[in-house]
């Protein structure tokens with residue numbers, strides 16, 4: 001379904017954008033992939049890397065400098081585009097906390113601009129990336145992503161008779177991503193330290209790879225009718241087990257939960273459960289507002305029971321220390 005299509009990825013030079021572009025070039029034959037982001041240097045590096053890795057398909061890539069805060073530029077970039085993946089965001093929690101207005105401009109105004117530009121240009125599908133931090137948010141990053149999610153869901157109502165739909169893919173911290181616990185422990189181990197501090201012994205997280213995130217976005221592109229939030233079913237792990245897997249026998253001092261940190265990552269809340277369906281490999285939270293002829297429940301799903309929630313703390317699938325050790329071998333640490 002991506003063959004011969006024109007795809008635009010906002011934030012295309014980021015971790016997700018590069019992994020998505022690689023996946024699509026490897027598995028499909030798109031007409032064009034447009035990378036839309038601000039920094040020319042990141043685009044230069046990506047161009048060089050992709051020229052080497054995909055010499056035969058490199059001509060399908062286009063690199064557009066642009067800011068999601070700039071609606072005119074987005075509208076120009078989306079002319080002739082079939083699918084948009086919205087991955088551009090300010091996503092570091094402390095940076096968003098310290099620069100709230102900037103986070104609002106990129107994550108909220110940017111989302112509004114992406115929606116308006118897509119509606120005005122004949123785009124067929126838009127998939128926006130969300131995060132577990134948007135669920136019951138405790139920091140501004142999560143707050144801005146919650147608003148962004150709401151905007152994308154409601155955008156289906158503005159679509160009217162236009163052949164376009166908007167959906168969301170939500171996932172948690174990607175294993176090994178910058179600023180997350182794995183590179184933090186890794187740095188300590190490299191320095192020869194024997195203590196791996198644990199903020200709280202009860203702390204759990206989901207394990208998701210970038211590839212799984214990309215595959216869920218492809219699924220959303222294929223299946224979405226409008227307004228759905230797609231969530232992967234993935235295993236959980238205890239942070240204490242992660243420390244043990246990375247440095248067997250290490251000391252694990254408990255240092256206290258940090259401001260804005262949650263004990264468990266939450267993907268589906270009890271409130272969401274009213275409209276959540278479980279599928280083989282994922283959940284879909286359907287919108288509570290009903291959009292005419294949109295967001296029909298996709299086949300193969302079973303409504304979750306009342307009071308259901310899905311968090312890394314109440315998951316039924318858990319990684320053992322040994323399994324974590326094996327998975328660690330497969331990830332690229334972002335520096």
Ligand SMILES: NC(=O)c1ccc[n+]([C@@H]2O[C@H](COP(=O)([O-])OP(=O)(O)OC[C@H]3O[C@@H](n4cnc5c(N)ncnc54)[C@H](OP(=O)(O)O)[C@@H]3O)[C@@H](O)[C@H]2O)c1
Pocket residue numbers: 010011012013014015016017036037038039040042066067068069086087088089090091106110129130131132145171172173174177
């Ligand atoms: N990484 C994770 O663990 C994780 C987990 C859950 C959800 N997510 C979500 O997934 C999405 C992608 O994350 P990522 O890990 O790929 O982030 P990333 O590596 O930090 O990349 C962010 C991308 O957005 C671009 N960007 C930032 N501000 C922009 C603006 N104003 N206009 C246009 N482009 C802009 C950046 O390029 P320039 O700076 O050059 O513009 C870069 O290409 C985000 O929406 C994030 O919230 C990520």
